[in-house]
Amino acid sequence: MTQEILSAMKSIVGEEHASSAESVLKLHGKDQSSHRVHLPDVVVWPDSTDQVKAIVKYAAAHGVAITGWGAGSSLEGNSIPVKGGIVINFGRMNQIVQVHEADFQITVQPGIFYKDMNKALAKYGLFFAPDPGANASIGGMIANNASGTRTVKYGATRDNVLALEVVLANGEVIRTGSRSIKQSAGYDLTHLMIGSEGTLGLVTKATLRLHPLPEHFSAVVATFESTPDAANAVFGVIGSGLNPAALELVDSEAIRFMNMRVTNLPEKPTLLMEFHGAAAASINAELELVREICDDSGCIRFEAGVGREERDRIWEGRHALGEILFSVYPDQTYLITDVSVPISAYPEIAAYANELFDQLGVNGSLFGHAGDGNVHTVIFAPKDDPEKQAVLQTFNDYVVQKAIELDGTCTGEHGVGIGKQKYMVHEHGEGAISTMRQVKHLLDPTGIMNPGKIFDF
Amino acid sequence: MTQEILSAMKSIVGEEHASSAESVLKLHGKDQSSHRVHLPDVVVWPDSTDQVKAIVKYAAAHGVAITGWGAGSSLEGNSIPVKGGIVINFGRMNQIVQVHEADFQITVQPGIFYKDMNKALAKYGLFFAPDPGANASIGGMIANNASGTRTVKYGATRDNVLALEVVLANGEVIRTGSRSIKQSAGYDLTHLMIGSEGTLGLVTKATLRLHPLPEHFSAVVATFESTPDAANAVFGVIGSGLNPAALELVDSEAIRFMNMRVTNLPEKPTLLMEFHGAAAASINAELELVREICDDSGCIRFEAGVGREERDRIWEGRHALGEILFSVYPDQTYLITDVSVPISAYPEIAAYANELFDQLGVNGSLFGHAGDGNVHTVIFAPKDDPEKQAVLQTFNDYVVQKAIELDGTCTGEHGVGIGKQKYMVHEHGEGAISTMRQVKHLLDPTGIMNPGKIFDF
Numbered sequence: 001m002t003q004e005i006l007s008a009m010k011s012i013v014g015e016e017h018a019s020s021a022e023s024v025l026k027l028h029g030k031d032q033s034s035h036r037v038h039l040p041d042v043v044v045w046p047d048s049t050d051q052v053k054a055i056v057k058y059a060a061a062h063g064v065a066i067t068g069w070g071a072g073s074s075l076e077g078n079s080i081p082v083k084g085g086i087v088i089n090f091g092r093m094n095q096i097v098q099v100h101e102a103d104f105q106i107t108v109q110p111g112i113f114y115k116d117m118n119k120a121l122a123k124y125g126l127f128f129a130p131d132p133g134a135n136a137s138i139g140g141m142i143a144n145n146a147s148g149t150r151t152v153k154y155g156a157t158r159d160n161v162l163a164l165e166v167v168l169a170n171g172e173v174i175r176t177g178s179r180s181i182k183q184s185a186g187y188d189l190t191h192l193m194i195g196s197e198g199t200l201g202l203v204t205k206a207t208l209r210l211h212p213l214p215e216h217f218s219a220v221v222a223t224f225e226s227t228p229d230a231a232n233a234v235f236g237v238i239g240s241g242l243n244p245a246a247l248e249l250v251d252s253e254a255i256r257f258m259n260m261r262v263t264n265l266p267e268k269p270t271l272l273m274e275f276h277g278a279a280a281a282s283i284n285a286e287l288e289l290v291r292e293i294c295d296d297s298g299c300i301r302f303e304a305g306v307g308r309e310e311r312d313r314i315w316e317g318r319h320a321l322g323e324i325l326f327s328v329y330p331d332q333t334y335l336i337t338d339v340s341v342p343i344s345a346y347p348e349i350a351a352y353a354n355e356l357f358d359q360l361g362v363n364g365s366l367f368g369h370a371g372d373g374n375v376h377t378v379i380f381a382p383k384d385d386p387e388k389q390a391v392l393q394t395f396n397d398y399v400v401q402k403a404i405e406l407d408g409t410c411t412g413e414h415g416v417g418i419g420k421q422k423y424m425v426h427e428h429g430e431g432a433i434s435t436m437r438q439v440k441h442l443l444d445p446t447g448i449m450n451p452g453k454i455f456d457f
Numbered sequence: 458m459t460q461e462i463l464s465a466m467k468s469i470v471g472e473e474h475a476s477s478a479e480s481v482l483k484l485h486g487k488d489q490s491s492h493r494v495h496l497p498d499v500v501v502w503p504d505s506t507d508q509v510k511a512i513v514k515y516a517a518a519h520g521v522a523i524t525g526w527g528a529g530s531s532l533e534g535n536s537i538p539v540k541g542g543i544v545i546n547f548g549r550m551n552q553i554v555q556v557h558e559a560d561f562q563i564t565v566q567p568g569i570f571y572k573d574m575n576k577a578l579a580k581y582g583l584f585f586a587p588d589p590g591a592n593a594s595i596g597g598m599i600a601n602n603a604s605g606t607r608t609v610k611y612g613a614t615r616d617n618v619l620a621l622e623v624v625l626a627n628g629e630v631i632r633t634g635s636r637s638i639k640q641s642a643g644y645d646l647t648h649l650m651i652g653s654e655g656t657l658g659l660v661t662k663a664t665l666r667l668h669p670l671p672e673h674f675s676a677v678v679a680t681f682e683s684t685p686d687a688a689n690a691v692f693g694v695i696g697s698g699l700n701p702a703a704l705e706l707v708d709s710e711a712i713r714f715m716n717m718r719v720t721n722l723p724e725k726p727t728l729l730m731e732f733h734g735a736a737a738a739s740i741n742a743e744l745e746l747v748r749e750i751c752d753d754s755g756c757i758r759f760e761a762g763v764g765r766e767e768r769d770r771i772w773e774g775r776h777a778l779g780e781i782l783f784s785v786y787p788d789q790t791y792l793i794t795d796v797s798v799p800i801s802a803y804p805e806i807a808a809y810a811n812e813l814f815d816q817l818g819v820n821g822s823l824f825g826h827a828g829d830g831n832v833h834t835v836i837f838a839p840k841d842d843p844e845k846q847a848v849l850q851t852f853n854d855y856v857v858q859k860a861i862e863l864d865g866t867c868t869g870e871h872g873v874g875i876g877k878q879k880y881m882v883h884e885h886g887e888g889a890i891s892t893m894r895q896v897k898h899l900l901d902p903t904g905i906m907n908p909g910k911i912f913d914f
Contacts, residue, residue, distance in 0.1 A: 100799065100801070102692070102696055102800070102801035103799040103800055103801050104698075105799065144641060145640075145641045145645075146641075147639055151639065156639060156641075158645065158648075159616065168888075168892070172888050173888060174885075174886065174888035174889040174892055175885065175886050175888070175889055176885075176889055178861075178864055178865055178866045178884070179798075179799045179864035179865065180797040180798055180799060180829075180830055180831075180860075180864070180865040180866045180869060181797070181799075181800075181829050181830060182604055182608065182613060182797040182826075182829045182830070182831050182866070182869035182870055183602075183797070183866050183868075183869065184601060184602045184603075184604075184613075184652050184866075184868045184869060184870050184871065184872045184873070185866050185867055185868050185872075185873055185877065185880075185881065185884055185885070186652070186873055186881060186885065186889075186890075186893050186911055186912075187649060187652070187653055187657075187893045187896055187897075187911075188602075188615065188648045188649060188651065188652055188653075189889060189892060189893065191615075191645045191648035191649070192644060192645060192648070192649055194645065195641050195643070195644070195645055196644055196645075200644075212698035235559070239559055241669035241735070242735075243735075277739065278698070278699075278700075278739065278742065278743065279736075279738065279739040279742045279743075281736065281738040281739060281742070282734065282735065282736040282738060282739030285735065285736045285738070286735065286736075340637040340638070340639045340640070341636075341637055342557065342560040342562065342636045342637060342638075343559070343560055343638075344557070344559035344560050369639070372637075372638050372639045373637055373638060373639070374637075374639050403637075404635075407635055407636035407637070408635055408636065408637040409635045409637045409639070409640050409641075409642045410642055411640075411641045411642045412637060412639035412640065412641060413639055413641050414641065415641045415642075416641070416642055416643055420642065423642075424642065424643060427635070427642055428631075428632065428633075428642070428643065429631065429632050431625075431629050431630060431631035431632070432631040432632055432633055432643075432646060433643075435625070435631055435646060435900070436643050436644045436646065438899055438900075439644055439896070439899070440644075442895055442896070442899045443892070443895075454643055454644075455643075
């Protein structure tokens with residue numbers, strides 16, 4: 001079967017752009033999570049929408065699974081080809097189609113990495129704001145509705161996509177949306193596709209909203225004695241109507257890891273913030289208010305206006321956190337939680353997760369996009385200790401249960417992938433899940449598009 | 458048949474909350490557009506989700522059409538029951554379920570009018586930002602993805618809805634979304650419902666995002682010699698990265714109408730703007746830049762920082778514009794265009810529409826939410842002059858054609874309703890429309906939900 005698929009793919013994309021070499025398959029069988037590796041049968045690198053269309057038509061005709069692949073930086077097994085088949089690597093479809101400079105928009109192919117895109121956009125004074133940390137592909141960000149440190153001000157990926165070109169499971173190509181900021185012309189297929197994790201179609205082109213690079217900015221580092229104190233300050237800042245461009249909570253353990261490689265911060269629970277504005281005066285006024293709020297929550301050290309270099313180092317450390325953690329515990333299985341709650345519930349969920357570390361005897365640390373109510377924890381267990389590994393799942397179950405009780409969600413930005421499927425009915429209810437399944441069956445009747453994700457087919 | 462439906466409805470909602478009196482039917486057979494009146498068979502006022510569910514189950518069992526009704530303020534025939542049947546008036550489901558003050562959120566029933574809701578929210582220092590001018594119901598705003606003067610800063614309705622309760626065509630009740638700002642847990646059913654004009658389900662509860670009332674604001678009135686000059690200034694303001702809370706273009710004819718009742722402005726093409734901010738200093742810095750940009754586009758009079766009373770009068774005039782126009786031409790048919798384009802194309806589409814007035818000999822005026830690229834024109838023709846009325850359609854066809862050429866849309870905020878159906882395939886392509894139709898058939902297989910809207914079943 002593999003040979004048949006391989007030669008079919010080669011006939012579509014050319015001899016050198018399809019492979020079933022073991023080394024290639026291994027690279028496309030895992031993401032950044034600890035979910036089990038599954039190898040595809042064939043990896044293919046198309047260079048046009050027409051080629052993607054031909055690949056999907058082949059897969060549809062032969063009942064072969066298709067999984068899209070960007071940077072492999074997903075965190076919930078979203079891109080692991082659990083049913084084998086074809087992985088479409090979008091690495092050759094990584095072009096900027098057009099910069100619509102005057103409209104603060106860009107049209108790109110899905111394989112472009114967002115850091116590369118933002119580098120190219122710097123000369124226009126523009127940037128794509130959602131910032132997942134890892135150098136994700138735009139296609140992957142759309143598939144998972146990724147977000148990150150700047151979402152608190154600028155929104156998630158779904159808030160910054162205007163139009164898509166999508167290849168459906170039957171090989172048909174559709175356009176969704178338009179380049180108008182305002183659109184009320186029929187069903188919102190753009191948002192149906194965003195966050196569908198490649199289970200309804202494959203994005204082959206996207207028009208994104210951009211923002212002007214901020215003229216003035218200021219970073220803030222606020223240190224607290226306890227994680228609950230810091231979490232209270234988060235709620236204070238957001239609840240007062242301030243509009244930070246980033247508001248991250250990093251616990252003392254996570255700071256310790258950041259300090260190993262990059263930063264030199266006090267090893268205490270810390271808020272990392274950034275404020276953007278058109279005028280320095282307005283930022284300074286905001287900073288005064290932020291300082292008062294932090295003081296009221298027991299802040300023990302407050303540093304505002306840190307210079308560009310130091311600010312860059314802080315964010316480098318924050319973004320490197322995952323990588324550092326994994327390298328410190330190379331032989332351990334890890335699990336990253338991604339619950340998100342209304343901001344008023346943030347102190348409660350943060351304190352709860354913090355207590356669970358002790359209660360379950362779990363080795364981990366807490367951080368996350370606090371300003372959005374998004375809490376990440378990374379927890380570890382030895383690979384050869386199934387009992388401890390089961391505790392990781394228990395930890396996740398408890399935190400998710402609590403988040404849903406607090407009107408939140410099991411996943412703020414990593415997507416459902418493999419690991420969050422078991423929470424879907426509890427979060428949404430049977431009715432909504434049944435509706436989602438019906439939409440899946442409608443648009444992918446034979447279940448070839450990234451099967452085994454979000455829910456079983 | 459009517460008697461059967463009526464007694465079925467009375468058995469669900471009680472004797473006094475269903476009616477087939479002619480006066481009642483007439484009130485529910487039209488909206489604010491010139492689309493033909495169609496009377497429903499019965500109007501029913503449920504007071505709970507359970508009653509809505511029972512009504513829909515009855516309709517599904519008997520193949521009776523169901524159309525939701527809020528304020529009747531739609532502008533494209535969206536709420537006209539073209540196939541008769543049952544109109545559900547949500548007037549009794551108009552309660553605030555909960556103000557989530559600390560989260561800047563509110564949960565409401567769909568029948569609440571947004572001005573009433575914002576009045577109730579004032580004491581919390583919060584407001585729901587989308588502002589369609591007319592005192593629309595929240596249910597209607599969600600159905601049409603309404604927006605308005607403040608969307609340029611705060612987004613459309615779809616950007617400000619977090620969670621819904623929806624009664625589907627089979628009578629099943631589903632929940633979509635959550636109260637978390639960030640959500641990546643499966644398909645985005647919330648956005649599938651927003652803008653679907655009641656053709657996929659009926660919203661019975663909604664959780665909305667709110668914003669803090671601005672601490673400081675300033676209004677600007679800038680007068681120009683020509684509409685193209687004013688349109689150029691619009692592009693200048695938005696293209697410079699300024700973030701107005703409102704940016705409206707109103708042509709001299711429209712100013713003349715506003716002056717009849719409310720304002721006292723020079724009868725020239727005019728930009729009406731508003732800026733919101735946390736600090737007076739930052740607003741003043743913005744205003745200087747706005748003045749420079751307007752001057753560069755040939756502004757002949759620039760007034761900034763107009764007081765609260767005068768500012769309120771300007772917006773009262775702007776919002777009363779439609780009503781004034783209709784009362785000036787009581788015996789005429791009118792047509793309101795609603796195209797929207799990328800901002801760089803705004804000067805071109807505004808100039809084009811302006812020229813068409815002369816070219817087609819049409820009586821009308823141009824205004825709209827310029828900062829979003831949204832152009833409204835209202836054009837008139839005598840009711841007894843079919844030739845002139847055909848010209849209205851030609852005008853609309855031309856403007857829509859041009860907007861789509863410019864990567865825009867046939868409707869920025871009024872929805873497809875009846876009048877925009879003919880443009881849907883041209884705008885989206887056969888593939889996307891076919892996908893939309895499939896979704897409609899999936900969720901409403903017998904076609905009872907607001908039939909005849911968006912597309913023929």
